[in-house]
Amino acid sequence: MAAGIPIEVTGLTKRFGAVTAVEDLSFTVQPGLVTGFLGPNGAGKTTTLRVLLGLVRASEGTATFGGTRYADLEDPATKVGASLEASFHPGRTARNHLGVVATAAGLPRTRVQQVLEQVGLDQYADRRVGGYSLGMRQRLALASTLLGDPGVLVLDEPINGLDPEGIKWIRGFLQSLAREGRTVLVSSHLLSEVQQSVDEVVIISRGRLVKTGTLSSLELDESPRTIVDSPDRAALGAALTAAGLGFTEGRNGFIVEEPDPGRVGDAAFAGGVRLNSLHRLKSGLEDSFLTLVGEGTE
Ligand SMILES: Nc1ncnc2c1ncn2[C@@H]1O[C@H](COP(=O)(O)OP(=O)(O)O)[C@@H](O)[C@H]1O
Ligand SMILES: [Mg+2]
Structure with a gap:
């Protein structure tokens, strides 16, 4: 060889x-x-x-x-x-x-x-x-x-x-x-x-x-986050901002810098925003990968 x-x-x-x-x-x-x-x-x-x-x-x-x-x-x-x-x-x-x-x-x-x-x-x-x-x-x-x-x-x-x-x-x-x-x-x-x-x-x-x-x-880069989406994204964005939560708009909704989906749900509720999805972004390699290559964030 x-x-x-x-x-x-x-x-x-x-x-x-x-x-x-x-x-x-x-x-x-x-x-x-x-x-x-x-x-x-x-x-x-x-x-x-x-x-x-x-x-x-x-x-x-x-x-x-x-x-x-x-x-x-x-x-x-x-x-x-x-x-x-x-x-x-x-x-x-x-x-x-x-x-x-x-x-x-x-x-x-x-x-x-x-x-x-x-x-x-x-x-x-x-x-x-x-x-x-x-x-x-x-x-x-x-x-x-x-x-x-x-x-x-x-x-x-x-x-x-x-x-x-x-x-x-x-x-x-x-x-x-x-x-x-x-x-x-x-x-x-x-x-x-x-x-x-x-x-x-x-x-x-x-x-x-x-x-x-x-x-x-790759795995260490990732801190747990929450994915949330609403039929009214403008209202959702305003509600998250009002609650002091940082986020980026992704293809499947907003990726919120908050590990607890409950807190994100509270923020939406406080703003009177209807949600159609709310879940934790799994902190797995595949999610890191998809987020890195843009599938999760664009
Ligand atoms: N011979 C070619 N002529 C024009 N565009 C090409 C050619 N080969 C690849 N591309 C384009 O370059 C990009 C990268 O393709 P490719 O290298 O095959 O990606 P991957 O292997 O990661 O799927 C794509 O947009 C593809 O359409
Ligand atoms: Mg190829």
């Missing part, structure tokens, strides 16, 4: 015509850890990974493996394994597909059987990929990234579409790859999907960095 190399994204901007998919994005990903690259659909994850892998050019900034662009890596297949939007020839078998990839990358064919076993696909290896479930395709995509036994793995939404057993398996598998010293970057639009397998998170929203850090730092 090649040594894990850090991934370094610096001041990265990518525009597609009038669309700015990624804007001034900087983060690093260290070897030995699983890093979750998180953000809602359309946040710019795949675009960032495509720039990193040299599939599209950056408008500004760089994305490198320890300072070297993918295109400038020597023997890239043995250093970086990547899977983006897996597409397979439906008429080929998994063994066939991997053989083609191995040959194209100058890797020995003996690796094919090894990676098939590693991802638990060996008993299905001679079936046509067209008949594969989404979970089996995900395993095949993962197998192809492992062919060169690389020190860096870049996986775009590898958990999407897996069944619960597959999710459990991939979590442990990613962790063991990282424990061997590899750099493992895994994108997902759902924090809950990767929560149990990531050490670090890089969170983006609308192309911009929102947060980097350990998974646990």
Whole structure:
């Protein structure tokens, strides 16, 4: 196995015509850890990974493996394994597909059987990929990234579409790859999907960095709050202000800086405001995530 190399994204901007998919994005990903690259659909994850892998050019900034662009890596297949939007020839078998990839990358064919076993696909290896479930395709995509036994793995939404057993398996598998010293970057639009397998998170929203850090730092940011909504938001806002409660307007109502929904209800009652929802914002990771990426606050 090649040594894990850090991934370094610096001041990265990518525009597609009038669309700015990624804007001034900087983060690093260290070897030995699983890093979750998180953000809602359309946040710019795949675009960032495509720039990193040299599939599209950056408008500004760089994305490198320890300072070297993918295109400038020597023997890239043995250093970086990547899977983006897996597409397979439906008429080929998994063994066939991997053989083609191995040959194209100058890797020995003996690796094919090894990676098939590693991802638990060996008993299905001679079936046509067209008949594969989404979970089996995900395993095949993962197998192809492992062919060169690389020190860096870049996986775009590898958990999407897996069944619960597959999710459990991939979590442990990613962790063991990282424990061997590899750099493992895994994108997902759902924090809950990767929560149990990531050490670090890089969170983006609308192309911009929102947060980097350990998974646990995400939770500590959050103090309990209350969500409240009314058919008459203007009146509700006035009632909260009159009661001295701070709040921000979110998509699902007001997020009030007050852990006790009872106090918020009292404030509305005192102002004669009818409510259609009132509950505590759960202080969980998923809520922190949704609040950070704007789903809860806009
Ligand atoms: N080739 C492209 N041409 C135009 N817009 C694009 C292209 N690729 C991505 N985008 C836009 O860039 C934004 C980010 O997309 P993407 O990187 O696929 O996000 P994610 O992977 O986080 O869902 C979206 O608004 C998307 O429509
Ligand atoms: Mg994507």
